[in-house]
Amino acid sequence: MLSVVARLSVRRPVLVVVVWLAAVAGSFAVGTGVFDRLVSDVGQVPGSESDRAADLIDRADGPRSISLSAIVYGAPVTDPALIAAVDAAIADVRGMPGVVAVTDPVPSTASGRAFGLRVQVEPGPDADATVRAVNDRLHRIATGTVAGPGAVAVAVSGGGLTDQEFNHQAQSDVRKAETLTTPVVLLLLLFVFGGLTAAGLPLLIAVAGVGGTFAILFACSEVTDVSVYSIQVATMLSVGLAVDYGLLIVSRFREERAVVPGVPAAVIRTMATAGRTVVYSGLTVAAVLAGLLVFPDPFLRSMGVAGVGVVTFVVAAAVTLLPALLALAGRRIRPVRPAPRIRTVRPARPAPALLALAGRRIRSALPVLPVLPVRPAPAHGGRFAAIARAVQRRPLLTLLAAAALMLLLAVPVLDLRLAQVDARLLPATTQTRQVHDATAAHFPELDTPAxxxxxxxxxxxxxxxxxxxxxxxxxxxxxxxxxxxxxxxxxxxxxxxxxxxxxxxxxxxxxxxxxxxxxxxxxxxxxxxxxxxxGDTALLVDYEAMITGRLPYAVAVIALGTLVLLFLFTGSVLLPVKAVATNVLSIGAALGAVVWVFQQGHLASWFGTTRLDATHVSVPVLVGAIAFGLSVDYEVFLLSRIRENWLATGDNQEAVARGLQHTGRIITSAALLLAVVFAGFLTAGFVPVKAIGLGLTLAVALDATVVRLLLVPATMTLAGRFNWWAPAPLRGLHTRLGLTEPAGPRRAQAVRQ
The missing domain is CATH 3.30.70 (Alpha-Beta Plaits)
Structure with a gap:
């Protein structure tokens, strides 16, 4: 099937590109409408006691009015000009249509330099316009000559104002991250490929992925709430996978160009190998993200649906659009220097006297003999193969040291405390955060737990x-x-x-x-x-109970999907189990760093925040699911080449060294590019997005270094031929259903697993 799709893309590349351009343009045109539908609520549990209580309260109160909180601060509350300005503003607001009530201004007794008040707005179709009018009128207090220009500040939050700030922040964070990371990613791709054309192709897949992400989230918003955090998270996932898959396919295409005449043939061979790896990787990542569907929380469930959709969209672009682009621009992509291969040549010509006696038939019957290359192939040497062989000399020591490092980094997870936290999740430039900070400074008696x-x-x-x-x-x-x-x-x-x-x-x-x-x-x-x-605490209790109760099912879905797909890919029973275990280590280490920074406050100022004493409820599950999916992504990349060499040589240690040499550069380059993409979201305004960005950056970095370079060679060396063992019934199942990359010449003893 994949070969058919590749041939279609190669034969009709212009048509495929035009169809994709239309699809991406339509995705951006429609999908950007999701920014008007985002919600800031996270951690809802339908059917929980908190949910039933909300229904009872709705019955008690009926349609509730929209509550706005306002603080006027900076000048003494005894200033006559300030008192007059505040009184005038309140009188104007009380006279506005749609305003239900306005409290009298309450002076601060703690600082004596602030007034606080509340405004109730009638819900309805005109509520947003009324809220904006109230906001504008209250801010005019600060534009007068009260105590001098700039001496008085006004902050208003609540209702639609806070929702607008969340939505605006989501758009701003995505634009900022893309603006900062795109040039860096392009420069790194130029360094990896050495050419603008090859470097630009993964970015084009990333652009298509972002457009598809917006469209998928917009479709999700038609049937469920879409959180403001989902924009950044889904965009990170989309760009990360697009760069991964684009890098793998373009790198394999450069290898094939060195040995296959003609661009179309090289593209087809690339899709038969790296393309198949991409499809398998995408299936595995989708299976991991599907684990989020078991949670009743609309946010996690929508992220599961969106994640599966994003992976599907990116994989489709990688196996259809990218081959078409390679068919059109492949001649401009420089092949990699071909590695010396085993050549077949005839032996040196015998002496003329002997040829005269033997005749032409003897000469034509001479066997074709292999001649080894003069210098060793890079698979036998190279820095990544050298790392693998260094690990193979001390596999147990390497395994224990690497595992100890990961466990040490994961220790702070033991202190993990979940919470919704508060307005500190927003940057200090937003009004919602300013109201929170001003309340804490001027009205400490109101700064109490919910x-x-x-x-x-x-x-x-x-x-x-x-x-x-x-x-x-x-x-x-x-x-x-x-x-x-x-x-x-x-x-x-x-x-x-x-x-x-x-x-x-x-x-x-x-x-x-x-x-x-x-x-x-x-x-x-x-x-x-x-x-x-x-209430906030009860919501948190219900949310944690939901996570605890459904987590075993999510783990079962993720583990079962990963184990089955990796077995079908490798034919091994041990390798999928090893992959799950090592991935859990890297995720634990990444979450430990998140807790250490954002919850416990170490180096928090470096990330533009403060100690929060708790971790937002959305962070652990999302970091765990996405990091696990990306880890399996790299596992598939690496195992595809190791298995290919194992089938060709039958030597486990040589297969590991060669596989790491072939994929080490791709994996480390992809990890570096992903780390740049994820690190771009450390500039986000939302603290949960910063935390997710940090967690994924560290997870990718640890996975590409400690896991792929140390733990995988060490465990596979210790296991030896048991890496490729499976019971006879499962071997038969893999023979019938397994979808793995075609290998080169196979030795009989390698096939007998």
Whole structure:
């Protein structure tokens, strides 16, 4: 099938390129509309107790008004001009259509240099326009002559303003990352290939991948919420895979050009080898990302769907568009210097007297003898083969040292604490972050953990509510309960706590309150009371329970998909297990670094943030899934060449050395390019995106160095011929179903595994 597709792309390259240009242009035209549909909520668990509590609260409050928080700060609250300006602005806002209520300004008692107020806006089709008008009017306070120009600052957050900031930040982060990384990636590709044409082809695949990513996310937004974080994550994945696959195919094409006459034949041979590796790699990465589909969280599920779609789109571009581009521009790509091969020549001509006696038939019957090259082929030498042979001399010591290093880097994961965190996820230039920082500085009494919210299916004056209120106040770390709110048969209580919402004490408080749930009818009610707990801490508890409960299924999907596909690719039972184990080590080390920097605060200022004491809920799962997929990507690249040499030589150690020599440059180059792409997202405004960027950068770097250069040669050397062993039934299955690259001449003993 792949050969048919390759021949079609080679025979009709212009048609294939035109079709892809239309598809990519349409993807960008439609897909960029996803930026208007992004949501900032992450960590929702449909069907959880928190979700049921939200339904109860909606029944109590009906359509809730949009709440805006505003802080005017910088000048003394006793300044008459400032007081007059604030009063005038409040009077104007109260008179705006759609404004439900405006609180009186509250002066800061901590600093004496700030006013705080809240504005309630009626929900509806005109709400966004009203929010913008309120924002503009409040900001005019700072444009007057109050205490001198620039002395007063105004920050407004909430409602559509915060959503707009999240969406704008998502677009800004993608543009900034692409602007910074594209020139660097192009320069590195020029260095790798030594020519502009060869260097530009992987970038064209990356552009097609980004366009497809936007279109896929837009399609997802038609049926589910798409998080602002998904834009950067899916773009990172798309560009990374496109560079990987483009680099592998163009590198193999340069090799084939050195030994195959004609560009079309070289393209077809390239797709029969490297193209097949790309398809297998894409299937494996898609299987890994499909593991996200087992989670009920809309964000993770949408990332799973989008991830599988992105991989499919990039693989399709790599096996159709790239061959067409190679067919059109392949003559401009310089072949690699051909490695000396075993040549077949006739022996030196005998003496004329002997030829005269033997005649022409004897001469024509002379055997064709192999003549070894004068100098060794690069597969026998080269720096990567030298690394492999150095490892093979001390495989156990290398294995223990490399594993110890990875485990040491992974130690901070033991301190992992998940949380939604707060406005510190946004850059300091956003109003939402400024409101948070100004509140902490001027109104520290308001800078408290989010309350635990309890929804009760009973009227506020019911004895059931009074009894539950007394029992909730007795729960440790609950410091008070706000006045009961709600209408009709539903009451909402908000219990304040004196510990951070992500702390174990807060989690225990949620569990204790949930244990108070009435289990039987209480007088004067004739039916059990509806009772549900929500709030930031309860959401976190439900999210962690969802992750813990579904993680075994996700691991099963990922592990099973990886093991099956790698078995079909290699015919080995041991190599897939080894791949999973080594990949887990690199992921653990990468997550350890993320926790060490962003949660524990070490070197946090280098990344434009502060110690957060917790890790955002989206980071571990996404880093783990994407890093695992990319690790398997490199595993397939490496094993494809090792197996090819194993089938050709039957020598395990020689196959490992040659395979690493053939792919070492490709893997390290691809890893360097991916590290640049992922590092570009360290400039993002969102802290979770910075964390994901750092985690993936380290995962790729560790995988291409410690794992591929040290752990793989060490483990394969220790295993020896058992690398290629499989029980007889599985060998037969692999013979029938396995899809591996064709190898050169095979020795009989190599085939008998």
């Amino acid at each position: 309350p635990i919210v309890i929804a009760i299916g009973a009227p506020a004056d019911s004895p059931v509510v009074a009894a539950l209120r007394r029992r909730i106040l007795a729960v440790p770390h609950v410091t008070g309960i706000a006045p009961a709110a709600g209408t009709g048969p539903v009451t909402v209580l908000r219990a304040t706590i004196d510990v951070p919402g992500y702390s174990p004490q807060a989690r225990r408080a949620v569990a204790a309150i949930r244990a108070l749930r009435p289990v039987r009818p209480l007088p004067p009610l004739a039916a059990p009371v509806e009772f549900a707990v929500t």
